[in-house]
Amino acid sequence: MSIHKTHALVIKTFDFRETSLITTFYTQEHGKIQGLLKGIRTEPDKFASTLEPFSHNEIIFYKKRDTDLHLVSGCELRDNFSFLRNDMYKFGQASFMMELLGALSAIEDKNEAMFNLTIECLSLMDKNNVYDRIPTIYKIKALSLSGFKPHLNSCVSCNDKITSQSKFxxxxxxxxxxxxxxxxxxxxxxxxxxIATILYIEKNDLSADLRLGLNPQIKRELDGILNSFIEYHLEKKFKSQRVIPFLENTLEKV
Ligand SMILES: [Zn+2]
Structure with missing residues (x-):
């Protein structure tokens, strides 16, 4: 058994017995891990965080060799992204980002670039009002970092260069x-x-991607293609994704 301290984002939590919680974290140094927080319900002061979804914490955990469930002995809140949490639309998008992160990641497969990208996108959405493109950029970059990215450089069937109109x-x-x-x-x-937008976003850093002009027609097609690609290949229906169109419609009417 070894002890570790690392930065961690909360992907999801569920109750374990009446006193404890099991939390799925995405950590900076160990990728996705599962932690058991014993007694957090009866002794909340033992942990300096309530482990809200997508909050950024620093955790201490004991890593056991024979199980994927590790004992978390300390947890301190670093950022709760409170502005993001108080905006229903942003909250829906951040929830989707965490669901996607969880689905794209294998247990204990370290990917520091993925951790940094997720923290950066959450922070930008928290502080910035120009956030509508961040979830789209996140999807493209997270797919690319996890090796699930769509094949766009040539024809996926015959590998010829594409010079005319194509289908996806x-x-x-x-x-x-x-x-x-x-x-x-x-x-x-x-x-x-x-196609050009996806390739540009994959290749450039986040600050360049944020400056890219995205016309509404392209953004709509981009989101439609990415969402169906993600659901098809991860064989998963995203709960948070179902409420986002409803929130978008509500906001347009306000
Ligand atoms: Zn072909």
Missing amino acids: SNHLGGLLCPRCFKKDIHAGWIFRGT
Whole structure:
């Protein structure tokens, strides 16, 4: 058994017996881990955090070799992202980002770039009002960092360079050239601007990505393609994603 201290984001928590919690964290130094917080319900003062979803904490845990569930002995809140938490739309987007992070990550597979990207995006959404593009950028960069990114540099079927209009195949995970359209009858048209935007965001750093102009038509197509790609390949329906269109409609009417 070894003891570790690390920065950690809360992906989700659930009650364990009447006194304790099991929390899934995304940590800076160990990737996704599961921690048991014994007695947090009966002795809340033992832990200096209430472990809200997507809060940033510093935790101390004992790592055991024979199990994926580690004992968390200390937890201190670093940032609760309180502005983000008080805005329903931002809260929905941050919840989706954590669900995606959890689904993209294998247990104890360290990815510090992924941790840094997630903290940076949450902080920007917390402090900045120009946040509408951050979740879209996050999806593209998180897919790329986890190795799940769509194949966009050439045709996913024949590998030829794409020079004309192309379609996007969820099933095959990338673009199809006109000769290969028949490989997936469900593939849909995709704007060249959408492809160029994804490639630009993958390649550049977050500050350059935030300066990129995104017209509403491209952003809509981008979100539609990314969401169905993510759900198809991760074989998961995202709970938080279902409420976001409702929140968007509500906000447009305000
Ligand atoms: Zn082809």
